[in-house]
Structure formats: structure tokens, C-alpha cells
Amino acid sequence: MTTSTRETRIAADPDVPLIRITREFDAPPAKVFRAHTDPELVVQWLGPRGLEMRIDHYDCRTGGSYRYVHSDANGEYAFHGSFHEVRPDERIVQTFTFEGMPDGVALEKLVLEDLGDGRTRLTSTSLCDSFADRDAMLASGMEVGVVQGYERLDEVLAR
Incomplete structure (x- = not known):
């Protein structure tokens, strides 16, 4: 296990029910994109x-959809959504629903920016239905999953 030296920034927009996540990776956009679109990765x-x-299922293409389940000794946590736009090495637009709160659907956009020298800046936004839904997402412990997930992504990209 490695620990990243990169900071994951998570911010709530004060004017709209949106969460913005920003993170840099020591890998080119094509490699970061593949890690987001290849279910084996x-x-x-x-x-x-x-x-x-x-x-x-994980069909990451414009018009595709996904469903995955995280589990531990306490239970299962399922998520699903649809891919609305997938542009190779550049962006993914999708919906995101936690099945434990099926009325809350977020519209997510992931943008990859080539920083040169084999580095990429990822910016992800999640537009929620309401400020209450946004705040519930932030209070759910999502920060731990995002930060640890991106640390794990660093490990995948380094292989």
C-alpha cells in the first residue's frame, strides 16, 4: 500500500447543490480515462x-449504464446510473444513484485536463437534486471513499 502525496480537494458550492472534487495524477489523461472506463480496472x-x-454491469459508453455493489461485514451498498456522454481521454457525464436513497439522483461530470509531463488534473462535479441531498452525500462519509479511492487509483496507475 502506498500513500499519495497528492491532495484531493472536495468543496461544496455555496450557490448551487454541487460538490466539486479536484485531484492531480502522475499519469497521462488516456491512462486515467482507461482506469475510469475499464471495469477490470x-x-x-x-x-x-x-x-x-x-x-x-459496466458499459462505459455514451448511452451505456452501470451498477456496482460495495460490501463489507455490515452489508451491501449498491449504486447505479447511466452514461450520458463519454469522450475518450477528455470527459464522462453520468448519473449516479445510491440505491439506499433511490430518490436522490446526481448528475456527474468528470473532466480530465492534460497538464503535460505525463500528468493529469481530474475535476469531478456532482450536481444534486437539493442542498439537503448534497449535504447528506457529504455527511455520508463519501470523503473517505473518494480520498482512499484516489490513493488506490494512484497504485493502479503506477503499475
Whole structure:
């Protein structure tokens, strides 16, 4: 296990129910993109350490969809959504639903920026239905999953 020296920044927008996540990676955009779109790689890094991940389906293309389940001794946590736009090495637009709160659907956009020298800046936004839903997402412990997931992604990208 390695620990990243990169900071993951998570911020709540004060004007709209949006969460913005920013993180830099020591890998080119094509490699970071592949790690987000190839289910064999996604299962290796998405989510916090200590949870097992099972992908029911993961069709990362414009018009595709996904469903995956994280599990531990306390239970299962399922998520699903649809891919609305997938542009190789550049962006992914998708919906995101935690099945434990099925009425809350977030619209997410992931943008990859080439910083040169084999580095990429990832900016992800999650637009929630309401400020209450956004605040519930932030209070759910998502920060641990995001930070640890990106540390795990560093490990995948280094291989």
C-alpha cells in the first residue's frame, strides 16, 4: 500500500447543490480515462479500502449504464446510473444513484485536463437534486471513499 502525496480537494458550492472534487495524477489523461472506463480496472480502485466491489454491469459508453455493489461485514451498498456522454481521454457525464436513497439522483461530470509531463488534473462535479441531498452525500462519509479511492487509483496507475 502506498500513500499519495497528492491532495484531493472536495468543496461544496455555496450557490448551487454541487460538490466539486479536484485531484492531480502522475499519469497521462488516456491512462486515467482507461482506469475510469475499464471495469477490470475500476473494480481495483473505486471506493474505500476494506470494501469488496462487485460490478453487475459496466458499459462505459455514451448511452451505456452501470451498477456496482460495495460490501463489507455490515452489508451491501449498491449504486447505479447511466452514461450520458463519454469522450475518450477528455470527459464522462453520468448519473449516479445510491440505491439506499433511490430518490436522490446526481448528475456527474468528470473532466480530465492534460497538464503535460505525463500528468493529469481530474475535476469531478456532482450536481444534486437539493442542498439537503448534497449535504447528506457529504455527511455520508463519501470523503473517505473518494480520498482512499484516489490513493488506490494512484497504485493502479503506477503499475
